[in-house]
Each structure stands twice: as C-alpha cells, then as structure tokens.
Amino acid sequence: MFELKWLWQNLEGNRARYIVALCLSVVGSSLTIVNPYLSQRIVDTFIAGDHAGQNLATERGLLIALCLGMIGFSLLRTGLAYLTTMQYEISSQNMMYNIRIYLYNKIQGQDREYYDRNRTGDLMTKMTGDLDMVRHSMAWIFKTIIESLTIFLAAVIYFLTIDVQLTLWMLILSPPIFVVAFIFAKRVRPMYIDLRERLSQLNTTTQENISGNRVVKAFAREEFEIAKFTEKNVNYSVANKKAALVWLDYFPYLESFAQAFNVILMLAGGYFLMHGRITFGEFAAFSSLIWAVSNPMRNIGIIINDIQRFFASLSKIVDIYYARPAIVNEHNVTESRRYEGRIEFEHVRFKYDSATVLDDLSFTIEPGETIAIMGATGSGKTSLINLIPRFYDVAGGRVLVDGRDVRELELDELRGNIGMATQDVLLFSDTIDGNIAYGDPELTEEEAQAYAGLAAAHDFIVKMPEGYDTVVGERGVGLSGGQKQRIALARALAVRRPILILDDTTSAVDLETEEHIQRSLRELEYPCTKIIIAQRVSTTAQADRILILEGGRLIEEGTHAELLAKRGYYYDVFMLQNEGIGRQVTESGQE
Ligand SMILES: Nc1ncnc2c1ncn2[C@@H]1O[C@H](COP(=O)(O)OP(=O)(O)OP(=O)(O)O)[C@@H](O)[C@H]1O
Secondary structure, eight states: OHHHHHHHHHTTTTHHHHHHHHHHHHHHHHGGGHHHHHHHHHIIIIISSTTHHHHHHHOHHHHHHHHHHHHHHHHHHHHHHHHHHHHHHHHHHHHHHHHHHHHHHHHHTOOHHHHHHSOHHHHHHIIIIIHHHHHHIIIIIHHHHHHHHHHHHHHHHHHHHHOHHHHHHHHTTHHHHHHHHHHHHHHHHHHHHHHHHHHHHHHHHHHHHHHTHHHHHHTTOHHHHHHHHHHHHHHHHHHHHHHHHHHHHHHHHHHHHHHHHHHHIIIIIHHHHHTTSSOHHHHHHHHHHHHHHHHHHHHHHHHHHHHHHHHHHHHHHHHHHHOOOSSOOOOOOSSOOOOOOOEEEEEEEEEETTEEEEEEEEEEEOTTOEEEEEESTTSSHHHHHHTTTTSSOOSEEEEEETTEEGGGSOHHHHHTTEEEEOSSOOOOSSBHHHHHTTTOTTOOHHHHHHHHHHTTOHHHHHTSTTGGGOBOOGGGTTSOHHHHHHHHHHHHHHTOOSEEEEESTTTTSOHHHHHHHHHHHHTOSSOOEEEEEOSOHHHHTTSSEEEEEETTEEEEEEOHHHHHHHTSHHHHHHHHHHSTTSOOOOTTSOO
16 A cells, blocks of 8 residues: 555656546446447337337437437547546656656665665666556556446446346355455465566576676686576566466356356346346346446456556565665755865774674875775775765764765765776766766867876877777777776866775786876876775885775885885785796796
8 A cells, every 4th residue: 555655646747637537437437338228228119118119100319319329429438538548648657757767866876885785687677667567557457447347336336226136136246256356366466576576587687698798708608698597587487377377276266257147147137027027128238238247357367467566566666766875965065165185084994784894994195195005805995995985884983084074075075076997997888088078078178188198098099990989889898908997097087086096997007008197197287185096016106105905904004115114015015026926937938
C-alpha cells in the first residue's frame, strides 16, 4: 500500500488526467450493458413477445430507434475507449518522465559508497525495465482491473434488476474463484520477486561482459563468458517458466468455473424461462452478458501475474527513490569561494564497512605546497585523497580544508575547488577537446590546447587525423594508456583549481614525458596545492614533502633528502629504482 501511495504522490500534475481516465473507464465499461438491454427490448417486443408480429407492424419507429441506439452506443463506446486510452497513456508517460528525471538526479546525488554497493546492471534494470513495467501497469493493468470490475458490477446490477434468484445462481461460483485466485497470488508473489532479481543478474552479467570485453578477449575467455551468461539466462528462463507455469496449476479450476457460468445459465435460466419467470429477451440479455461475469474470473490469473510483476518492479524503484546518501550535496552554493588550498588531516581514521584502511593519520599541507604520497599497493593512498573532496567520510578525526572540517563545507564549493585526475582514467565518448573542457565548458580552444601542451598531450593530439576534434571511443578507446592519462591530466589542469590531486597520473608515460609534465606542474600559472600519488622516485623527488604510507599509517614524512638520510622505506625504493633490484643482468639477459 505504501508503494501505491508513493505512486499517487508522483502522479502530481497528472492526477486530474488520470482520474478522468479512470472515470472514463468506468463510464465506458458501464455502457457495456446498454446494448444487451436494447437487444432484450427488441427480442421481447419484436421477436419473441406475445404481440411481436403486431408490434413489428405498428411500432417500426421504436424498432429503428432501438437499432440506431445500438449502433450509436457502439460508436460512443469506441470513442470513449479511444479517449480513455489516450488519457491513460499521456498521464502515465508524463508521470514516468518526471520519475525518470527524479531517479536519475537521485542516482547522480548518491555518494561513492552507493556506487560501491550497487551493480551497474541492476541500476540500469531499475531505470529501464522496472520503470517501464510500472508505466505499463498504470496505463494497462489498472485500466483492465477497473474495466473488468465495472463490467462485472454493471452486469450483476443489471442481472439483479431482471431476476435476483437467477443472479444469485450465477454468482454461486464467485467465492470459490476468489479463494483460488487468492491462493495463487500468495504462491506466485515470491516467484516474481525472485524473477526480478534474476533479471537484474542477467543484465549485470551482460553489462560487465560488454564493458569488459577487451579483457575477455585478451584472456580468450569468450567460452567462459558465454557459459556464465548462459547460466544466468537459464536461471532467468527457468524462473520465468516456473512463475508462468504455476498459473497452469490453477488454470483448470478457474477455467472450469468460468465455463460453468454457461451451464448454470442454461440450467437455471432455462428452468426460469420455461416457468415464465423470465422472458426470452431477459434470457438473451443474461446470455449476451455472461462473458461480463465469466471473463474477469478467467482473466484473474493474468491480472494477478501482472500485479505481482508490477509490485516487484515498483519496490525496486522505490528503493532508489528513498535511498539516502550519507554524504548529501545540497547544491545550494550561491557564490563559490576560491580556497587558499590548506589541507589538514587530524588523527584521521577511515574504514570501508568494518575494515580499517587509514589509521591515526595527521599531517598538514600548506597552500601552494607540492606533496607526494608514496606507499605499497593497498596502503591507502587513494583512500586518503578521496577524503579531501569528501567522497567518503572519516570514521574518526577530521579532514580540514582552509581550516574548516570538510563535513561543514558545501560540497559543490569544496569539489569546485579541487581538480582531480583519478587512477582509473575515464574519458567520455566525445572529442578530445570536449574531454579536456569537461570541467569548464567555457574553455576556449586555445586554452584547451595550452593545457594539453602542459600535460604533454598536444603533440600526439595534433598528429591524430582530426586533431582536437577526434572523437575518442567509450572510455577513451583508441588511445594508449599514457595518452589517456595525459588527456585526463589536461582536463584536471584546465579547471584551474587551487587544489590539484593526481592519482598515479604519470605511471604510464615515459620518463622524458614525465619530466615535461613535472616542469609544467612546477610552473603552473595559477596558485595551487598539489597532491601527487606516485611510485617513481623521479616524480616524488621534485615534491616539497613526501608522505610514506604503510598499512594505512604514516611511517615517513620529509623532503627527498631527509627521507634518503633516514634510510627507511623511501631509501629502499630509491635504491631499487636507481641501482637495479640487486641482481646483475648481463648483456645476453642472463642473471
Ligand atoms: N571501495 C572499496 N571498498 C572496500 N575496500 C576498499 C575499497 N577501495 C579500496 N579498498 C581497500 O582499501 C585498501 C586501500 O586501498 P587504496 O585504493 O586506498 O590503496 P592504494 O594505496 O591507493 O593502492 P594502489 O597503489 O594499488 O592504488 C585496500 O586494502 C583495498 O582493498
């Protein structure tokens, strides 16, 4: 019921139209009984009544009026059906349009933890299949229910006006039908919830396979991927069949009950007719409207199936709708300040779920300083920098930017003061120019080229067939790892923010190019605090200070010279990188 309330709330702006559609459904369906009534009049007056022959001669006008009435009401019903469908379609489409926008914004507003937890395929299923199922239900399933109910009630009321006893005979089968339908609904509901889950798994597998296709090919794992997909496909198909086939367990009972309506009409109706309790016309009216009572019973299974699918989909959408991010971006910055770029970590502790990743981390970075962060893989470097733009919240201690806890700062403003190039480079399928200007759409072509130059990307870009207008494929396909890194660096530089964070951005470029980038970073024309995660001593040596992380703790801190003098982790890395790895490699490649 909560979900229906939610749906009603979201119908705002289209409620009047939807109510009109429901009313038209009721009116149009009620008119179903008009033609049987008119035909009853025709039969009793002109065909089977005592004075049928005489009436035919004297009351021609009435006969013509009744016939025209039948044609007129048929046309009226058709017109109403057209109008009704249009209202359902427009209101449900409008509602879905609004919900889709809201959900998209909602997903955009989620924090990083949400993306860690939710699979892309599942989110895509919610945004497409589930939304469409709900729309289909609003436009068709509810319509079918309302119309079936109205026709059923109108027919029963009409029957009651003709003969109460015969009507009660006709309805004798309704209670057992409802009991069977109730049992069916209870049994099939969990199946549709499970089915929805399997569809999501199937979509996730498909999405992962498509986006990871290069890895699949590199490892020649097509067979494995096909087997994985087939397994999910079989699971989905089996669950689908299982849910659909449950209906067959109940179908014979419901169909027999529905057929029995005709038998009862023949027996009870025939008996009443022979004893003169009802007229031929009334019998004809019962006969022509018997479908109005039996069809809803017959369709009850299909409706229940659709309703279960509808609720399974609706609850998934409501999940997104009410998902509350722990880190909320209010987007209410009126005037964005430019920060100085002072960063402080005060006894910072951080964990993913229960695993502690950073522990008691304290350091300060002054505005304009260049800090290098080094440490073994998994030591927590990326986690550390993710706390500055508040992608995650600390579990203890504080992260301060310009002296203020990041949790007190307006997120748009905070993130608007940070330029970032992440370890996992993602370029959009756009031109190179468009990718560089992603963070600043106002960037001129010359500026984009200048920043590409600083990132050592200009030379290779101009050699491409369409230069800066070259469209790079999805995720930057068509570029080498180092080229992608350089475009990502140009994108981060182009926003000219007072804090620049580079996560292993030069790991895939050669030493000469790296040297060019280092020089550019030193000579940036705007004031900027730089935090650079790097594994190469050639990069870290240029920093004002170097922080060494191990197991989430700060084990060394100082300048290149200070750390070398310490003869600790940094010194070992320096030796390893500068003097080989302690093994002698001969000219022939033998140790
Ligand atoms: N989203 C996440 N959820 C759970 N654990 C995570 C998540 N991201 C990272 N971790 C874990 O946190 C630890 C630190 O990871 P982090 O990425 O910060 O290390 P890193 O020093 O940047 O490593 P690398 O040099 O390989 O990039 C690792 O043990 C990693 O498995």
